[in-house]
Amino acid sequence: MKCPICHQDNDRVVDTRMSDDGSVIRRRRECCNCGRRFTTFERLEVTSTQVVKKDGHRVPFDREKLRCGLERACWKRPVSEEQITTIIAQVEIDVNSSFNSEVDSRFIGERVMEYLREIDQVAYVRFASVYLCFEEARDFAKELDNMMDSPKKREDYPPPKKRKK
Ligand SMILES: [Zn+2]
Incomplete structure (x- = not known):
């Protein structure tokens, strides 16, 4: 001092x-x-991270809101409560270690997507479409393309059946 x-x-x-x-x-x-x-x-200083929304509004980081979004995306998918809790904890660590007091909502969405895509592809796509609110459908299509191009994941998708005429 x-x-x-x-x-x-x-x-x-x-x-x-x-x-x-x-x-x-x-x-x-x-x-x-x-x-x-x-x-x-x-x-002791307890500051809650402010999330900057797309429209510029700031809201406190809300763990429960994130949980709701994740649970909706994982509805009837083989993703356990524990996995969801782990994703939220990881995102919180990312948020706290990358930013001081503010974080872009987009950053949170992207972190969640990254963790979710490792766990369940369907939940990942659902989350991406709902939570991220892609401004243009094109963005989402591009996201899907990237996913399908990933050689590691390709085996998850059986080749499309040829339509009978
Ligand atoms: Zn002195």
């Missing part, structure tokens, strides 16, 4: 106290350069 008097970053803590409710820690410090004493306060 920089000394407020001489601005040297060289101090020692001479006393540490916690507030009665345990929410604030007060530290009495002594500058090793000029000998002046000063106090710092430490308090």
